[in-house]
Amino acid sequence: MHRLQPTPLVFSALLLLVLASLRDRRRWWRTLKRLRFLLLALVFVYGWSTPGLRLVAWLWAPTEEGLRSGALQAMRLVGMLASLHCLLAGLGHERIFAGLYTLAAPLALFGAWRERCALRLVLTMDYAEALLAAPQVLRSNWRAWLDGDDGAPVGPVRLTVLPLSGWQRGLCAALLAAIGLILTGVGW
Structure with a gap:
């Protein structure tokens, strides 16, 4: 997941997200619910710390590149967790x-x-x-x-x-x- 370009990353993460929700929907959504603040923090930290073109002309506005990088990192994390969830649900402990x-x-x-x-x-x-x-x-x-x-x-x-x-x-x-x-x- 780490080396994938943005387009294959989004498609593979979405596929893994669907597979994980088909395996054990309740447990998977509970995992995503617990991770929501971490995922938002990834997007915000990258948004305000990555140099680039600001979204608006304000001094403290996030950058477009930063928000994109944060969203990609969040997708990587969700994809890896979804694959781990599928592995745990499929094989058993x-x-x-x-x-x-x-x-x-x-x-x-x-x-x-x-x-x-x-x-x-x-x-x-x-x-x-x-x-x-x-x-x-x-x-x-x-x-x-x-x-x-x-x-x-x-x-x-x-x-x-x-x-x-x-x-x-x-x-x-x-x-x-x-x-x-x-x-x-x-x-x-």
Whole structure:
């Protein structure tokens, strides 16, 4: 999404927006509702901080280039969030975490404990979902939340590792090799 020109960016973001709303409309609109101030802030910050031709002859007017850049950044953010929403809705948490766990296998060469990292990610996502499912607890009793009584119990968490087939292993190896080449700067 980051490297797309404006016209393909708008079309792909709109397509992803439609796909995300078809997947789980209520959850997607709740996400957009929470992001509305961030999206507006992007447009305004770019509008007043990017040099260019002012919209009107006032001293504090936003620039046309800035508003366009802010709108494009907002579209990039909405497109990436919509694609993430489609991915989460299509695969489910267990398959995503199993995939991340499998992709993190080479990190063991550097001394990273992928079991702990994957478990922390699973716990964080489950805890965040439990908090988002009951937001009235945080709004009505913020002092209890600060004391640690958030009222959002998290059930037992299990990390399942899914076996990979031969072509999936080859695809993971190619993906990791491409990431390694990009990180080392080979081919630029």
